[in-house]
Amino acid sequence: MSGFEPNAIIRGAQLTLVGAHRALQNPSLFKSEHYRQAALAVCGGIAIRLIISIPIVAVKFVIWLLSWLVDLEAARWDDIILSRLDFISTHVLQVPFLLMTIMGYVTPTLDDTFMQSLRWVDSTYIQKHKSDNPEGLRAMYYPNLRMYSTKGEGQSFSDLASASKAFVMRHGRRTVISLTVYLLSLLPYVGRFVLPAASFYTFNEAVGPLPALAIFGSGLVLPKRYLVMFLQSYFSSRSLMRELLEPYFSRVKFTKEQKRRWFHDREGVLFGFALGFYTMIKIPLVGVLLYGIAEASTAYLITKITDPPPPPAYSEEFAESQVRWHNKHAFLRLSLDSLDLYNIKAAGQELREKGDGREPQKKFS
Template identity: 70%
Template sequence: MSNFEPNAVIRGFQLTVVGTVRALRNPELFKYNHFRQAALAVAAGVAIHLVIQIPIIAIKFLIWVSSWVIDLDHATWDDTILNGLDFLSHQVLQVPFLLMTLMRYVTPTLDEIFMQSLHWVDTTYVQKHKSEDPNTLRAMYYPNLVMYSTKDVEGVSKPIPQAVMLFIRRYGRKVGMLLGVYLLSLLPIVGRFVMPAATFYTFKKSVGTTPAAVIFGTGLVLPHRFLVTFLHSYFASRSLMRELLEPYFCRVKFTPEQKRRWFLDRQGVLFGFAFGFTIVLKAPFIGVLMYGVAEASTAYLITKITDPPPPPAESKGFAETQVTWKNKHDFLQLSLDNLDKLNALTDSENDTKETPVTPGKKFS
């Protein structure tokens, strides 16, 4: 459990709170078109939600009509169907959230929010430590990262339709898997073991065999709906975190293997950070509007779990140096009100240190 220890998850959730507070202090944040687009996503989501509700309402109406001729007081199949429809509507088909995520592939607004927020993090960092020796401060993130190309390794950006289809394919695969597990859990006799077994398989790689076995045993006595919600929230948190980190990974190029190890070494903190936002983003209407705040908070997270990037011309091999989180153990032991304590430059940062950003400089 070295990468998924409770302390790391708790620290990730704390970074959600601190990152949100600092992001909301940025006067430039709410000037972006994101919130207008989020409002449109809410409207589109409501319309699609109503369309989805039509067959659900029709099925509920048929069950109600059948209750006139069939005694359903002692039957359970009708409750199972109704609970399944509610689960499908509220837990699996998060339509407004899906639309907001798709916005990333259509407009650069979320990427701009991330970069502008990164500039704000650098600026507030300099202001907070203005009384200290500048030579002891960390290097800046924004000045170098803004110079990185957002094109892929081959130098050609993916066309928007291709990027959207890849995202929908990933989303559909996860939704289909979760829905399939849920349907299998409704089977008689073996159904009660399906969800605990799926949870055990999912968490074995993350937390180890023994903790996963404890989760499996707990799942046998917990209500079925609790496990469904927990498993869905876990997958949703992982997906959300990958989407929020896209502005960083589209600039700092990692191979698939390097990215896998990068996530593995930070999975506890990343889960805690994303889980907090996953709960908030599920709130009707307000949740979609908070997506931009989540992206802005991710800029603060990046400064805690990565090193400042060098100039693009000197970036060869930089990705490999970031696979391992160097100051992880020291950072996890810091108190909540002292998260900026680790500000001394490392040897590698001394070679790439940039002049601190000027407070008040605008993002362009």
């Protein structure tokens, strides 16, 4: 199952709730500039719904014109066209989700939200353990990470266009593939095997052949629309997680291969975390506001799946040291109320003692 262990996905879903709760406790999240951005987000959500409805309204207008020439009272093809057009725009092309993620490239608000929330996570951690021995506390994340430049080496800040182009190419390629697979699934005879085969190909590497075969078999029985929604939820959750982590990766520089291994080692937790927010973000209008909460919650997630960064002057080997999630199994075995253990070493020691049937020598909160 690689990194897609069921307990990793469940822990990721738990971090969605814990991270959102921690983020909403941050009073800085509700300052005036964030209220302004929230208002803009609502307006953006309304604009997104209008943009999505334009093709449907256009088709309805054409059908209305045809109704003057053809009797459509007994026909059902017009209803089929409209329903499929709405399904393709919402579930196949993921237009609402795509337009919302573009907002992160237009305004730096999400990056500010991430860093502000990271400072809040550090401060609440200190407050929670203010009576404990400072030597047992983990290092802080915000003070060092804020000193990292968000610019690439040798690049200027005006390279936003380059980043936006990479985003469009990445999502454009996925959109073309999704639309092609969906259209092929409409073919007679062979079409019913297209989506199950695509599901098997997608999940074989991620979760292994047996679960992939189970998904393939389910795809032969379930209605096509459910399989499309399942596949798009998987891909969109992964895409959402990459966008939410952009403030971290824009500072800590990973090579393409290092980033691939970083995600692979944490993919179960990341999928569980992103799937919860992806489901909420799909809610019309309100979903746009929840995107900011998802970004704030990602700051909490980072403190659980990475080590505190060193000062930039000592960061040369840091990225490579983070590729493997060293305390992964120890963290996945923690109870929900023990997620704020002091540090990796102490958490692993407590779990080993519990596994040996001994009482932990030190009680953690």
